[in-house]
Amino acid sequence: MAQIYTSLGSIIAHGFDTLIDVRSPDEFAEDHIPGAINLPVLSNEERAEVGTIYVQQSQFLARKIGAAMVFQNASAHIQGPLRDFHGGWRPLVYCWRGGQRSGSFGWMLSQIGWRSDVIEGGYKTYRRLVNKMLHVDPLDFRLILLDGYTGTAKTDILHHLDARGVQMLDLEGLAEHRGSLLGGTQVAQPSQKSFESRIAARLLELDPARPVVVEAESNKIGERLIPPSLWSAMKTAPRIEVIASLAERTTYLVRAYTDILSDTDRLSHQLGKLRETRGNAVVDGWGDLIATGDKMALTRALIEQHYDPAYQKSRNLHGAVRLAEVAIPSLDAVGLEKAVSNIEAVLARYDQVDASDI
Numbered sequence: 001m002a003q004i005y006t007s008l009g010s011i012i013a014h015g016f017d018t019l020i021d022v023r024s025p026d027e028f029a030e031d032h033i034p035g036a037i038n039l040p041v042l043s044n045e046e047r048a049e050v051g052t053i054y055v056q057q058s059q060f061l062a063r064k065i066g067a068a069m070v071f072q073n074a075s076a077h078i079q080g081p082l083r084d085f086h087g088g089w090r091p092l093v094y095c096w097r098g099g100q101r102s103g104s105f106g107w108m109l110s111q112i113g114w115r116s117d118v119i120e121g122g123y124k125t126y127r128r129l130v131n132k133m134l135h136v137d138p139l140d141f142r143l144i145l146l147d148g149y150t151g152t153a154k155t156d157i158l159h160h161l162d163a164r165g166v167q168m169l170d171l172e173g174l175a176e177h178r179g180s181l182l183g184g185t186q187v188a189q190p191s192q193k194s195f196e197s198r199i200a201a202r203l204l205e206l207d208p209a210r211p212v213v214v215e216a217e218s219n220k221i222g223e224r225l226i227p228p229s230l231w232s233a234m235k236t237a238p239r240i241e242v243i244a245s246l247a248e249r250t251t252y253l254v255r256a257y258t259d260i261l262s263d264t265d266r267l268s269h270q271l272g273k274l275r276e277t278r279g280n281a282v283v284d285g286w287g288d289l290i291a292t293g294d295k296m297a298l299t300r301a302l303i304e305q306h307y308d309p310a311y312q313k314s315r316n317l318h319g320a321v322r323l324a325e326v327a328i329p330s331l332d333a334v335g336l337e338k339a340v341s342n343i344e345a346v347l348a349r350y351d352q353v354d355a356s357d358i
Helices: 008-012 025-030 044-056 059-079 100-112 122-136 154-163 171-175 192-204 228-236 246-256 258-262 264-272 280-292 295-317 333-351
Strands: 018-021 091-094 142-148 211-215 239-243 322-327
Touching: 008 122, 008 192, 025 044, 044 059, 059 100, 091 100, 091 122, 122 192, 122 228, 142 154, 142 228, 142 333, 154 211, 154 333, 171 192, 171 211, 211 333, 239 333, 246 258, 246 295, 258 264, 258 295, 264 280, 280 295, 322 333
Parallel strands: 018 091, 142 211, 142 239, 239 322
Antiparallel strands: none
16 A cells, blocks of 8 residues: 655655665656665666657557566666565655556565555655645744855854754755855756755754754855745844954955866856946956956955945845844854854844744
8 A cells, every 4th residue: 555645754754664766867866855765667768768659659558668667677676786685674665656667666576575665646745745845835944044244154154053053054055056156066056856855854854943043045046046935934034144354254255265266267257247237347357366366356356346235235125133243353263163152142042032022
C-alpha cells in the first residue's frame, strides 16, 4: 500500500531506511526530496525515447518498451548499489506521480523480500507541499532581519550566531550566491525548485516559537527568487542594523571578493551591466581602476558609487521597525565576536516579548 503524506514534515521525516528517487538524472538534478538517492529506472535518453513513442506511435508500445527498460535498469541497481542490503531493509520509492516507474521498482524490491513502499503521488505530492508552505500559506516564523550596508560581514555574523545556538536562515548559502552583482561563485546555483526545497528543509529544522535571524536581501539572490511567503514575512520583519566604517567595509570586501576582483575579464563584464543605471563615466572609471590593479580603490569606488546608493534606495522602501543598531569598529575576529554578543543581547530582549508588541 502506498504511503500517503499530507504534511511536508512527515514526508521528509518518512521513517524508512532509504529514500529512492527513480526518476531520470535530469529530473533528480532539478529537484528532489531531501535525503533521497537517485536510482533511475529510465535514463534521460530512455525517458525521452519512451515519451516520443507514446506521442507519435502508441501508448501500448511505449509502455512495453518502457517496461523492458525499467526492469533492465532495476536489475542493474539490484546487482550494483543495492547488492549489500540486508533482508530487513525498508526502502521508500517515488517517481514523478507515484505511478509506473516507482510502482514497478517498488514491486520488484518487495518480491525480493525487502519491505518497500512507494509515495502516493510521488514527487508531485512533495512539490505541492513545498509550494503550499512557501507560496500559499503565511510563514509562521518570528523573523529578524540582519541589515546593513554591503561589506558589514552580515553572512559571517549569521554563522557566528549559528555557532552560538541562535536560529538563523542563510539564504545566500542555500542559493550558492553572495547576493550582489559580483556575488557569483564557482558553484552553479541550484534550480528555483531546489532552492525552495533547501529553504523548506531548513525551516523545518527551526523552532517557530524562537526568533530566526535572516540577512536582509532583495527579493532575488543571483538568479533565484525568494519565494513569496518568505519574502512577505521578510518585508515586515523587525531589523537589527550592523554599522561599520567605509574603510573597514572596503578591506573586508577585498578579502571576501578576492576571486572576482582577480578575474578582470569577468569583473569588467559584470560591471558593464551597470552602464544604464550608473552611467558610462562611472563605469569607465571603474575600468581604469581595474586596469591599474588597485583592488582597494576599485572596491571603495564600488561601495560609494553603486552599493551604498542601491542600499539607501532599498532602505527607503521599507518601513520596518529597527530593533537596534550594532556598531562594529573592526571587522576582524575580535570585532565580529563582540558584535555577535551585542546582537545576542538584542535577540534575548526581543525573545521576551511578543513580536506583535514591537
